[in-house]
Amino acid sequence: MLKKPRNGNSAQHKYPHVGRTVSLASLSAHLGLSKASISRVLNGAPAARSIPQVTQDRILAAAQALNYRPNLLARSLRRGQSMTVGVLVPELSEGYATLVLAGLEETLSAAGYAMMLVTHHHQEAKLTDLHRIVMERAVDGIVAVDTSLPVIHSTPTVTISCPDPHDGVTNILLDHDRAAELALSHLYALGHRQIAIIKGQPFSSDTDIRWRSIQIAATRLGLSLHPKLVVQMKENLATDEPGFLAAQRLLATGIAFTAIFAFNDVSAIGAIRALQAARRQVPEHVSVVGFDDVTLAAYHRPALTTVRQPLRHMGALAAQSLLHSFTSGGNHEASHSVVVEPLFVLRNSTAQSPALSLQC
Amino acid sequence: MLKKPRNGNSAQHKYPHVGRTVSLASLSAHLGLSKASISRVLNGAPAARSIPQVTQDRILAAAQALNYRPNLLARSLRRGQSMTVGVLVPELSEGYATLVLAGLEETLSAAGYAMMLVTHHHQEAKLTDLHRIVMERAVDGIVAVDTSLPVIHSTPTVTISCPDPHDGVTNILLDHDRAAELALSHLYALGHRQIAIIKGQPFSSDTDIRWRSIQIAATRLGLSLHPKLVVQMKENLATDEPGFLAAQRLLATGIAFTAIFAFNDVSAIGAIRALQAARRQVPEHVSVVGFDDVTLAAYHRPALTTVRQPLRHMGALAAQSLLHSFTSGGNHEASHSVVVEPLFVLRNSTAQSPALSLQC
DNA sequence: TTGAAAGCGATACCAG
DNA sequence: CTGGTATCGCTTTCAA
Helix, strand or coil, rough: CCCCCCCCCCCCCCCCCCCCCCCHHHHHHHCCCCHHHHHHHCCCCCHHHHCHHHHHHHHHHHHHHHHCCCCCCCCCHCCCCCCCCEEECCCCCCCHHHHHHHHHHHHHHHCCCCCEEECCCCCCHHHHHHHHHHCCCCEEEEEEEECCCCCCCCCCEECCCCCCCCEEEEEEEECHHHHHHHHHHHHHCCCCCCCCEEEECCCCCCHHHHHHHHHHHHHCCCCCCCCHHEEEEECCCCCCCCHHHHHHHHCCCCCCCEECCCCCCCHHHHHHHHHHHCCCCCCCCCEEEEECHHHHHHHHHHCCCECCCCCHHHHHHHHEEEEEEECCCCCCCCEEEECCCCEEEECCCCCHHHHHHCCC | CCCCCCCCHHHHHCCCCCCCCCHHHHHHHHHHHCCHHHHHHHHHCCCHHHHHHHHHHHHHHHHHHHCCCCCCHHHHHHHHCEEEEEEEEEECCCCCHHHHHHHHHHHHCCCCCCCEEEECCCCHHHHEEEEEEECCCCCCEEECCCCCCCCCCCCEEEEEEECCCCCCCEEEECCCHHHHHHHHHHCCCCCCCCEEEHHHHHCCCCHHHHHHHHHHHHHHHHHCCHHHEEECCCCCCCCCHHHHHHHHHHHHHHCCCEEEEECCHHHHHHHHHHHHCCCCCCCCCEECCCCCCCCHHHCCCCCCCCEEEEEHHHHHHHHHHHHHHHHCCCCCCCCHHHHHCCCCCCCCCCCCCCCHHCCC
16 A cells, blocks of 8 residues: 655665665674674663773764664564553543643653554544554553543553543542532532532543532532533533533523533533523623633633643643553552542632622 | 663463463464464455455454454564654644644544654754654654754655745645735724734744734735834743733833734733733723634633634644655655635724724 | 565574 | 574565
8 A cells, every 4th residue: 555665774785775774783784793782882781881982982973973763663572662652532622631631741751751642532433443553552551531441451551530440540530529519619608509510421531420529519518409400511522512502401491590510611611601692691690610720711701710620730640650650560450549639710700699699 | 861661571471361462473373374374364465365265254253352453563663664653743732733733633543643742842952852752763754833843854744834944845834924914904904003013932933934924914004013013922931921021011112002913812812911901901902913713712801803723724734745745655855835824813802993093 | 375484673682 | 791693573575
């Protein structure tokens, strides 16, 4: 199918091809030394300590001069280690995954690892397929973000926000109980008693755990959540449309509510759009709390009160955890979790409940 | 710096275990057929046509049953083709690179290619280093986004928004002349005559070409740009801070202006923040035009009037161009450009010049 | 029709 | 101390 000219050695006599591949073999021919010795010196292997400094210098100089670049494919094949990790994310659109990726990238690249990136858009078929693709490329580890992994292979794996327990998998996840408590108690303190909830899409791995935490927090506050005021987003879109539609459904119930706790910032923005379209002001008539604190949240008007996930930090933690499992060589048998704390961010999309003001 | 996880292929002999140690050799042992035949069948090689269907089915069944996964490292080493492209981006923070990446990813993964992602934060040292890293991993091609490539190797390369001409490199770039004309003529039509310009940072590859286009458009409109009302951002930050500081410098000149054409949306937002801090309303006192139309632009208040770059499309184009150069096997000698058109997006950050209103 | 064997490029073991 | 050499897993040519 694809025809790509095989690189011969231009400096050598084999093929008169235009190529620039300098291999250990060509260095060997050039220097009159064995590939073994050259490899040892170039890698600073312990055995190189017993090679005369002159020879070492000669080798290093030649490598420099000929612009020798080790073929990492060959090295990986031999060492069984590719210095690459595969990263699975649902989207590449905005906020969430991007921030996690930034944290991952920083830590991984500092350790000399490269990142193989694939997206799956929450499509089941694509997911197994992409997972396979990543596996075949012999990555040393896998990081999955907001992804329900079908099967865990023996490759070291770290998940971010994937609450399903998998043996031997480290999972970085948010303290959702705390997050729900922060949001709901804030609304409660402002006098809100009729609080609507916008749940995440079924395919989002945070959806269930978040909802459970919300119920717990509500119970603890003595707050009852009206079943009809709990709606779930369905659409697999990375825009604010799902939140918009969800809020419309809330409004359609005709049941009074003074606040919305949305699944994330983007859906909160969609919800605000729906409220405004229905002539309800935010935060005067309805308070809205988002989630994540993506960049958008601060710039939106009204600026979003939200629960920040330390996404960048979560990415860095995942990377560290993976790197650790490389060096400690072990995949622990049990599922291991790292819990990170959310931070409440107060902005302008929440205010005292209008119900409260009426009482005054 | 890195390494030493001495990995000696420990799980080599666990043959019945379903893991990634299922090789052609183990299949061969299992089936009593040669690796050659198995490889042929599994790859649908032409030579497989002369193998009995029964045998083929037996092979396929066994591969399925044992969950055989070809080692792509070995294959790549042998074929000299890795089905992977390296992608260099400056940041992973917001909008710009993310959208380009989304377009890239979609097209590449549809063609079976994976993406190796590295960021360089515009740091010279890191740039050459990362470029090397990507090269060593034997990628089939490279896509560089807003990156000034130090050296072009023989690897097929496509750049996005890198106006420096490089032989044999396809460059996807925006029609900056048109973009500048759209923005300035809009402001001109609104009566603005004292227009300030916020130029991009020196390291951003669009900076120079954009500025040149602005000058051309201004000249054509008979608009003179006051030298002191042209400021350049310096800070290497992905936040709105550089724009904020630039606008502060504009204000500090004491020279009157009624509009700002910013280098991008994020700097426009920073500029608006500075203006508001100085009690100048946008768009009532000062109109602001952004650039790029990142997601933020629409959600910011006032919503940004801006010039949209079809970033996602540019990513897709780059991927297509790269894929094309793979199949056509050739690296064309001359530098080749693909120009895409900007789209003017009218929102709420621009209005009639107050100077004009005064005349009424 | 099928199999044996020669690599791809680098690393690591084992003699000398 | 150093140089052969087997090996990693796969593809592909050459023979049988």
